[in-house]
Amino acid sequence: MTYFALDTWYQIVRHIRTELRIPIWIVVNLSQPVLWLLLFTQIFKSTFAIMEVDYLQHFAPAVVVMTVMFGSVWAGMGMLEDIQMGVLSKMLATPVSRLSIIMSRVIGSMVMLVVQALIIFLIAVIMGLSIASGIGGVLFTIFLIILLGMGFSAFSNGLALVFQRQETLIAVINFISLPVMFLSSAFVPPDFLPRWLQIVRQGNPVEYAVLGIRSLVNDGWIWDNIWKVLLALGLWAIIAITFGMFMFRKQTE
């Protein structure tokens, strides 16, 4: 157990160091959410005015979720590189804890996402966002997006192990990620969605993250909403991480 924790830590350091060594990657990742926030609020401003919805209050939570989702769903690419370069098989011949290899990737990919989420909140507050649940609510939001992001990261790593080909992984992730975003109330208020979408979104982890964060930002600490979101995202994280670990076990033994 201690070795699992230690090995996970050493590899998290490795993954974050790798990310930080690509300056353009940091610049793009930090500026992208800002761009989305500015762009989307401009695009939908007038539409939302007709619906009598405050676009910033509605949209800022969605941009946070979107950033986390698109940021974590590609996490499997790093695993794929390790497989193709022979890094993984070399590692597996050492006494390293097996599960630490995948868990370090899942946890490591969260660090940058948390920073991105905090930047979005900062910019949004400057633009005039008011957060009903205060600083505590922002921290709780971070906890929710870590659950969401770890789920997508583990899912993506699992897919990488299933397909083991870059082209396939890219195609599958592209196929999944955009619909998952649109099958939620991220872009459009729930009341304006068609009936079938009202049902489908109940099974979408992205929807729960959007609802939870939106509730914290707009309504404050409404525990009736929060526990449901917590349960759904916790379940999502557990299922996705189990899937990732299972695929890892299967491919490496």
Place this chain on the structure above:
Amino acid sequence: MSIIETHKLTKVFPGGVRAVDSIDFTVEKGEIFGFLGPNGAGKTTTIKILNTLIIATSGSAEVVGYDVARNPAEVRKQIGYVAQDVGVDEHATGRENLTLYGHFYRLDDNTIKKRVREIFDLVDLTGYENRIVKTYSGGMRKRLDLAMGLIHQPKLVFMDEPTTGLDPQTRVHIWEYIRSLAQNFGITIFLTTHYLEEADQLANRIAIIDLGRIVAMGTPTELKKTIGGDVVTLSPCTSDSQSCEKFIQDAQEALMGKQFVLRIQPMSEELAVYVNDAKSATPNIMRILANKSIDVETLSISHPSLDDVFLKYTGRTIRHQAGTATSYTEMARKHERKQS
């Protein structure tokens, strides 16, 4: 004392391919053991069973005293693995790569620092510790790869085609490291190769593997002996082809039936004399021919090569099938194909 011992080791892949087919062998402590065979013969599969990466379908293997299937954790602690692909992290520095492995082998920080210094020195990479591996040349990467399998001072190191894809100069360089590991540190080395020259140069003992089976095993000298001695090739010819034929005939008659001659094979312009030991036979041949006043223009001695051995046991030459992976992308692609 043996450090590897296999018993009827077999691996059947889904689809029925018998990659390794009931092989038995032992590797003694301190020796360099060469596993020689063409691509697809089952070399990598054997290594991956022995270093716990895959599980055998049947049979058993003991490595450093532990059963690989029942006690893989103990085996991993004591072995080093240098894979065919250079499995180093390109985005990290040499030191970071080595340090990570030091942690994996549960070494403390001080030991890691000390060993990193020693090992960089050993593989001639001192001064490059803090450079990103992406900036390393192919040979440097291979040396770092080698070093990563050594940080915990293993008793046994597996090397899967350690010089495939390297240029000849680098290859000779890597050979020197491998030899010094065995000689100076007493590390047992199990290496696979499809280069006959490599097996001949490095290995104390060789097993020739073809289609998942061991077809011959022994020291390079023993294996070559099974071919039946050295060849002394005489050419008594100058330019005159008529006198040439006569010379060949005379020489053949003169040498026929001598005790040290195994076989004589006249060819168009020369005469091949098969003998047990060319060193002692050559003076005798020269003396006999001189007594008969037969002038020899040129003489050459050739020893049987492992190529001949391979040919004898498999009916094919290895050169025609040897892989020609030259770049890392190619190796990665090959790897990818293997996985899918």
